Amino acid sequence: MKDFQVGTGTYVITEKNNQKRSIQLFCLLCILILFSVIKNGLLPYLSKQVGLSGLFFPILFVLSGMIMTLLVDLICHQLLEPNKKINYFHSLNLGIIYTLILPLYTPLLFVVLGAAVVIIFEYFMRKLFGKIYLSPVLVGWIFIMGLHLLSFIPTLDYLNPLEVELGTPLGMASTISDLGNYQTIVEPYGSLLDFILGFVPGGVGTTSILLCMMLAIYLTIKKELKWRIPLVTIATVFGMTFMIGEFSHLSLWYPLFQICSGSLVFGSIFIAAYDETSPVTPIGQVLYGLFLGVLIVILRYMTPLTDGALAAMLIIPVFNSVFDYIGAIARFHFTKSVIAFIIAWFLILLFACFIGIQNMKQEKMIETRVEQIDLM
Amino acid sequence: MLSVKLHKWKKISSKTQASIYNKPAYVYIPLISQDDDNITLLVKKGDYVYKGSIIARRKGNLRIPIHSSISGTVVGFEEKYYQNGKLEKCIVIENDYKEKYQVNKGVKRNLTKYSKEEFIELLKECGVVGLGGTGFPTYVKYSSKRKINTLIINAIEAEPYITCDSVLAASKCEEILEAIDAIMEINQIPEAIIAVKKTNTELIHTINNFIGTYLRIKLVLVPDIYTLGYEKKLVQYLKHVSYQKYSMDVGIVVNNISTIYAIYQALKYQHPLTERMITFTGDALKKPQNVIVKNGVLVEEVIEHIGGYKRDKKIQLIAGGPMMGRAIPSSDLVVTSNLNCVLVLKPNTGKEVSEVCVHCGKCVEYCPTRLSPVLIKEHLNHPKILKQLEPQRCIECGLCTYLCPSRIKVRDMVQEAKQKVGGSK
Numbered sequence: 001m002k003d004f005q006v007g008t009g010t011y012v013i014t015e016k017n018n019q020k021r022s023i024q025l026f027c028l029l030c031i032l033i034l035f036s037v038i039k040n041g042l043l044p045y046l047s048k049q050v051g052l053s054g055l056f057f058p059i060l061f062v063l064s065g066m067i068m069t070l071l072v073d074l075i076c077h078q079l080l081e082p083n084k085k086i087n088y089f090h091s092l093n094l095g096i097i098y099t100l101i102l103p104l105y106t107p108l109l110f111v112v113l114g115a116a117v118v119i120i121f122e123y124f125m126r127k128l129f130g131k132i133y134l135s136p137v138l139v140g141w142i143f144i145m146g147l148h149l150l151s152f153i154p155t156l157d158y159l160n161p162l163e164v165e166l167g168t169p170l171g172m173a174s175t176i177s178d179l180g181n182y183q184t185i186v187e188p189y190g191s192l193l194d195f196i197l198g199f200v201p202g203g204v205g206t207t208s209i210l211l212c213m214m215l216a217i218y219l220t221i222k223k224e225l226k227w228r229i230p231l232v233t234i235a236t237v238f239g240m241t242f243m244i245g246e247f248s249h250l251s252l253w254y255p256l257f258q259i260c261s262g263s264l265v266f267g268s269i270f271i272a273a274y275d276e277t278s279p280v281t282p283i284g285q286v287l288y289g290l291f292l293g294v295l296i297v298i299l300r301y302m303t304p305l306t307d308g309a310l311a312a313m314l315i316i317p318v319f320n321s322v323f324d325y326i327g328a329i330a331r332f333h334f335t336k337s338v339i340a341f342i343i344a345w346f347l348i349l350l351f352a353c354f355i356g357i358q359n360m361k362q363e364k365m366i367e368t369r370v371e372q373i374d375l376m
Numbered sequence: 377m378l379s380v381k382l383h384k385w386k387k388i389s390s391k392t393q394a395s396i397y398n399k400p401a402y403v404y405i406p407l408i409s410q411d412d413d414n415i416t417l418l419v420k421k422g423d424y425v426y427k428g429s430i431i432a433r434r435k436g437n438l439r440i441p442i443h444s445s446i447s448g449t450v451v452g453f454e455e456k457y458y459q460n461g462k463l464e465k466c467i468v469i470e471n472d473y474k475e476k477y478q479v480n481k482g483v484k485r486n487l488t489k490y491s492k493e494e495f496i497e498l499l500k501e502c503g504v505v506g507l508g509g510t511g512f513p514t515y516v517k518y519s520s521k522r523k524i525n526t527l528i529i530n531a532i533e534a535e536p537y538i539t540c541d542s543v544l545a546a547s548k549c550e551e552i553l554e555a556i557d558a559i560m561e562i563n564q565i566p567e568a569i570i571a572v573k574k575t576n577t578e579l580i581h582t583i584n585n586f587i588g589t590y591l592r593i594k595l596v597l598v599p600d601i602y603t604l605g606y607e608k609k610l611v612q613y614l615k616h617v618s619y620q621k622y623s624m625d626v627g628i629v630v631n632n633i634s635t636i637y638a639i640y641q642a643l644k645y646q647h648p649l650t651e652r653m654i655t656f657t658g659d660a661l662k663k664p665q666n667v668i669v670k671n672g673v674l675v676e677e678v679i680e681h682i683g684g685y686k687r688d689k690k691i692q693l694i695a696g697g698p699m700m701g702r703a704i705p706s707s708d709l710v711v712t713s714n715l716n717c718v719l720v721l722k723p724n725t726g727k728e729v730s731e732v733c734v735h736c737g738k739c740v741e742y743c744p745t746r747l748s749p750v751l752i753k754e755h756l757n758h759p760k761i762l763k764q765l766e767p768q769r770c771i772e773c774g775l776c777t778y779l780c781p782s783r784i785k786v787r788d789m790v791q792e793a794k795q796k797v798g799g800s801k
């Protein structure tokens with residue numbers, strides 16, 4: 001009689017562990033880093049707008065975030081979980097995503113401090129709740145926003161974030177009293193193609209819609225992306241902004257402009273669909289995308305925030321348990337879920353109409369005032 | 377819902393010719409059927425038994441006899457490992473190597489000369505059970521009052537490594553087709569479908585060579601997707617109907633292709649089910665292959681017979697396939713009708729320690745029964761929510777554990793939840 005090792009099955013497992021998944025994501029994010037280096041370093045250098053330091057600054061910018069997240073991860077790991085296996089690529093990826101959403105002229109000290117916050121926050125959530133409820137990357141981002149606000153204090157001589165915002169297309173659009181038109185909000189940056197290719201102001205590596213979409217498609221084929229989240233989020237923003245634009249007689253370019261501007265596409269792929277802070281059930285993911293899309297539109301049109309995408313992505317994951325609870329039960333009642341989804345979409349579009357009408361009224365009021373001033 | 381291909385490792389056992397191991401000195405017939413040990417013992421120490429003699433009988437709704445697989449003398453009772461991983465009481469029979477049947481066995485009969493009642497009785501008395509691993513009594517499937525509209529023959533062999541069904545079906549194709557035809561005639565079934573994986577070209581070729589004259593039997597090629605091997609999923613795929621408990625409720629009977637051969641043996645020769653083909657495979661065996669083995673034989677003997685182990689230390693013996701099988705602590709495992717595979721592996725799971733769940737959602741996305749395993753895992757201590765998550769739907773296919781990148785034994789947790797809400801296997 002021979003004895004054998006025991007243990008529960010399954011006795012074969014997929015080769016794809018977290019480490020391999022992180023390495024795969026890392027390789028893809030490197031493509032975005034490369035784009036950022038070309039857009040922010042190489043092209044300005046070739047057109048002699050910057051010198052050698054300007055050429056290398058974008059890579060230094062990203063590296064500073066990456067190295068900091070890695071270092072802090074190593075330290076936290078040694079202090080808190082020395083016996084567990086460490087996945088270096090996980091912290092590197094967080095570092096990359098975090099730096100890519102920042103504007104290039106964020107002071108390096110801020111970048112490094114924010115990167116530390118990203119990792120410390122992740123450990124803090126895990127230790128305290130066993131789960132991460134808010135995106136660590138966005139916590140780092142909000143931390144930097146806070147530092148920017150502090151920089152108003154005269155002793156700190158850093159750039160004012162509003163100045164940064166004004167440079168972006170959405171920032172520009174927010175300075176116009178109505179919704180704007182193609183000449184006022186798109187043409188200053190070239191054409192919509194420039195938006196799609198990513199040669200417009202914005203985060204360090206978030207502007208190329210084409211690249212982001214290609215990476216999303218690749219990740220979806222590799223079954224490594226919760227694709228419903230970016231799809232529904234973008235579709236919701238598109239649908240709503242289309243309705244809003246229709247009330248002001250703006251054509252299809254308007255919703256496209258709304259989608260291609262800001263951090264919406266990059267954020268919905270790499271931040272909103274980030275595994276740990278997004279729902280696990282397919283229907284939960286659809287709900288999450290719907291709410292995210294609606295909140296982005298609300299923030300863009302009804303608050304002083306110009307982009308709103310990252311802020312919405314910071315808030316919505318708080319409701320993940322609700323989305324997942326509904327999603328898990330609804331899986332057993334598929335037809336009912338589809339009907340509920342259609343009703344929800346209808347209501348969302350109605351809501352978009354409401355925003356559109358409000359805008360239209362505002363435009364009319366402005367027109368009347370202008371006419372009155374002219375008459376006077 | 378997404379699907380996973382798990383076609384790997386099949387070639388290991390199918391490249392060597394199948395062999396027979398039919399000369400055990402003793403057999404150990406466990407007093408258990410499926411997982412039910414509510415059995416009446418019909419022999420005592422010293423009794424002489426023939427090959428095929430009924431030596432025990434399962435009680436309850438799924439009554440079925442347990443046969444001796446050899447002729448010889450009952451020498452006592454011992455505990456041996458059964459495929460559920462537990463020690464079970466077995467009847468020990470010493471072989472006289474005469475292979476003597478009692479009476480009337482082995483007389484050739486025309487397969488179609490049975491009434492439905494005789495057919496059901498025959499399957500019952502011959503102890504024909506599902507050979508795909510369930511061990512469910514086959515006669516029950518044909519006893520339904522409902523008219524059977526379709527007979528599905530499952531030749532998919534879902535689990536990795538296992539090839540016994542394909543090998544048996546390829547070598548006994550004519551007999552299997554004859555049996556299907558007879559079953560259809562006896563039970564007035566208008567249609568039969570043999571479901572084979574698209575990738576199993578050898579079996580497809582063999583069936584195509586013989587199927588020509590059987591106009592009511594269709595060969596349907598299905599995609600190489602792991603969960604299609606499960607009865608519910610297969611019925612859904614082929615007939616677009618779903619059911620709660622038994623496929624008979626929707627007028628469909630599903631039989632494993634090896635079970636059909638057992639039915640052939642019963643119809644033609646009235647032979648009870650006393651032996652079966654089993655895949656002995658895995659990277660820790662010297663010569664992995666399919667072997668025809670009698671019920672009650674110790675697995676250890678068969679492994680020695682086919683050349684033994686490649687390595688001795690740190691190996692795992694699994695009764696069943698790598699997805700749904702169970703690790704057995706000792707080679708004292710006995711062969712039974714529901715054992716389709718013996719897998720001896722260097723453990724490749726457990727090498728990596730479990731990490732925290734990263735909420736990738738793969739276990740949810742791929743679960744064939746639309747469960748949310750990760751949520752079940754998280755709500756193990758919240759009975760109210762757990763109930764709403766319906767863990768009892770789990771078919772224990774193991775996909776969630778297989779796919780988990782954090783190496784969490786998700787299925788075990790769903791099983792625990794299943795027990796908590798009172799679901800059965």
Ligand code: SF4
Binds near residue numbers: 746749769773786787
């Ligand atoms: S083992 Fe159960 S919970 Fe896991 S995938 Fe299979 S059916 Fe779903």
Ligand code: SF4
Binds near residue numbers: 733776
């Ligand atoms: S597959 Fe594993 S890591 Fe992914 S959600 Fe399920 S339990 Fe968590």
